Amino acid sequence: xxxxxxxxxxxxxxxxxxxxxxxxxxxxxxxxxxxxxxxxxxxxxxxxxxxxxxxxxxxxxxxxxxxxxxxxxxxxxxxxxxxxxxxxxxxxxxxxxxxxxxxxxxxxxxxxxxxxxxxxxxxxxxxxxxxxxxxxxxxxxxxxxxxxxxxxxxxxxxxxxxxxxxxxxxxxxxxxxxxxxxxxxxxxxxxxxxxxxxxxxxxxxxxxxxxxxxxxxxxxxxxxxxxxxxxxxxxxxxxxxxxxxxxxxxxxxxxxxxxxxxxxxxxxxxxxxxxxxxxxxxxxxxxxxxxxxxxxxxxxxxxxxxxxxxxxxxxxxxxxxxxxxxxxxxxxxxxxxxxxxxxxxxxxxxxxxxxxxxxxxxxxxxxxxxxxxxxxxxxxxxxxxxxxxxxxxxxxxxxxxxxxxxxxxxxxxxxxxxxxxxxxxxxxxxxxxxxxxxxxxxxxxxxxxxxxxxxxxxxxxxxxxxxxxxxxxxx
Numbered sequence: 001x002x003x004x005x006x007x008x009x010x011x012x013x014x015x016x017x018x019x020x021x022x023x024x025x026x027x028x029x030x031x032x033x034x035x036x037x038x039x040x041x042x043x044x045x046x047x048x049x050x051x052x053x054x055x056x057x058x059x060x061x062x063x064x065x066x067x068x069x070x071x072x073x074x075x076x077x078x079x080x081x082x083x084x085x086x087x088x089x090x091x092x093x094x095x096x097x098x099x100x101x102x103x104x105x106x107x108x109x110x111x112x113x114x115x116x117x118x119x120x121x122x123x124x125x126x127x128x129x130x131x132x133x134x135x136x137x138x139x140x141x142x143x144x145x146x147x148x149x150x151x152x153x154x155x156x157x158x159x160x161x162x163x164x165x166x167x168x169x170x171x172x173x174x175x176x177x178x179x180x181x182x183x184x185x186x187x188x189x190x191x192x193x194x195x196x197x198x199x200x201x202x203x204x205x206x207x208x209x210x211x212x213x214x215x216x217x218x219x220x221x222x223x224x225x226x227x228x229x230x231x232x233x234x235x236x237x238x239x240x241x242x243x244x245x246x247x248x249x250x251x252x253x254x255x256x257x258x259x260x261x262x263x264x265x266x267x268x269x270x271x272x273x274x275x276x277x278x279x280x281x282x283x284x285x286x287x288x289x290x291x292x293x294x295x296x297x298x299x300x301x302x303x304x305x306x307x308x309x310x311x312x313x314x315x316x317x318x319x320x321x322x323x324x325x326x327x328x329x330x331x332x333x334x335x336x337x338x339x340x341x342x343x344x345x346x347x348x349x350x351x352x353x354x355x356x357x358x359x360x361x362x363x364x365x366x367x368x369x370x371x372x373x374x375x376x377x378x379x380x381x382x383x384x385x386x387x388x389x390x391x392x393x394x395x396x397x398x399x400x401x402x403x404x405x406x407x408x409x410x411x412x413x414x415x416x417x418x419x420x421x422x423x424x425x426x427x428x429x430x431x432x433x434x435x436x437x438x439x440x441x442x443x444x445x446x447x448x449x450x451x452x453x454x455x456x457x458x459x460x461x462x463x464x465x466x467x468x469x470x471x472x473x474x475x
Contacts, residue, residue: 047073048412049127051150053115053141056084057259058155059132062182063088064095065405066130067103071413074103075125078112081258082237085111113239115141123148128412131155132182134261135268136247139164139467143475146171151178151412153405156277157269158423158430163466165434166453169427180408180419181426183277185373187400187407191282194360194367194377198286200393202379203362205324209283210338211358212331213275213372215309221263222255223306229253246469263307269437270307271332275372276433279358280328282374284429286360287326289317291450292432295439300333302443310336313436330436341366343381438464 048071052063055077066072079085092106112118119126129145131138131154139159145152146168158181159165172179185191197203231251234240240252247266254260262268283289292315299308310333317326331337337353341361344353347368358374360367365388366380379385400407400420410416421429431450438461439446447457455461469475 047071048409049073049075049125050130051076051078051118051122051126051128052130052132053078053118053145054130054132054137054155055079055088056081057132058182059084059130060088060091062130062132062153062155062405063092065403066409067092067095067101068099069406069409070102071409072103074106074109076110076112076118076122078115078118080113080239080242083235084258114242115144119144119148123150126150128152128178128408134243134257135160135273136266137245139168140246140469140473140475142168143171146175146177147475149175149177151408153180153182153408155182156426156430157181157273157433158426159434160269161465161467162431162434162453165427165430167467169423172423178408178411178418179423179426180404180411181277181421181423181430182404183281183421183426183429184404185278185281185375186285186421186425187402187404188373188375189399190369190377191285191374192395192397192399194282194369194374195286196393196396197367197377197388198360199396202365202388202393203360203367204364206283206287206360206362207324207326208361209280209287209326209328209359210331210361211276211279211283211329212337212353213271213279213356214334215332216263216271216274216307219259221260221307223263224253224255227305229255246473248470265305265307265437265441268307269434270440271311272313272330272433272436272440275356276330276436277429278373279356279369280330280433281429282358282369282377283326283328283360284432285425287317287323288320289326289328289432290320290428292317292328292435292448294445294447295435296445297436297439297443299440299443302441304441308440309333311440312336313439315432315436332440341380343384346380346382347378 050066050072052059055063056079066074089106095101128151131141131152133141135157138154142152142154159168232253234252238257243257256264262274263270294316295313297311297313299311301308313330315328319325329338340353341359354370356372358369365384367377368380369377379388404419404421407416407419411419435446435448442461444458444461446455446461449456455465
């Protein structure tokens, strides 16, 4: 990118700050958005007005997809970290230049540090909202959007607690909005093959699922040397009070923000929250697992503040019709992996299991999905895979082109179905994942009543299931 473009992007920050000071406060609009799943689609001159909450890291990936969509008009950004904002504007200008994009110039987009203020000032100008923040902000940001009748896209995991997820689903139902959780694997060819092969009986009866993931890399999470970590002065570019948001206020420490928050239970959801919505999404959908009846975990150390170095989580699901009960095991940590199944030697992946992966163990065949997302499934055993290739089940599930952001946009524009990871699907998946985090966080067995949304064997654990927020952040 030319220096002049970067300078223009950065210098425009003062004008965006001026916007925050001079914009008139508008009443929050509660009308349904202009675009809805029920209309036939926009006219050629219509644009979908999108506001983005959280525009760094994953937020920029979502923003870059929006920039490539000619139907999108970016109307507001919200982020508490000025460094991320400056990087985003610079990268956005470069993206426009490289792809000759025709979307609105990013420096003209109003910038907020508080999404509550954003909705108060300009809700009537917004059709749809993306939420790409740390986990503890997912629920309040998304709920503010839904209550204003805005279509919403939320990164995974959908919320920080099960109670938040259920409340968000009910609100989305009542407003009739188009929803999407950002677990990218749900739009892939691979996850569709998993479900089609499973439904066609290729695996036979599946009674066990094994999935595994390493520890967080140091760039994502560094364990504090002591607790509580010593108080530090926040960077002048970071609004710490707003970053903390609904969580309990505490002094800033560099081990928490930016980027490294996932291993802190008050802000993130551990490795399960980071990867299980990807890795376990395939078996969850292929087997129609629904809610578990129990969850338990073995961990290296029970700690209510930070995630453990390793964990083994066991979910148990009941029979579904004529399909048998399923035990799903999640192995977390660099030294924690499942037993190597038979026919593994047929795969040219080296002597041991890869860093991440998933097995669905059937009484006919075992399905293996390498890496963390359900992108490239195959059967174990050369003979079994060759036979499958010659007798491939029909493709009965519609395919998605362009990924989860475009799928969401198509539904809003009325030219596509409800997204595959809409809240009706994403909430049960998130619920399964977050029940696992409660077991890991407490080291206790959970017996779950999905009908009531309650833990029945230890009622004190329901404190981890409900909704809580400090004053000023309750929705």
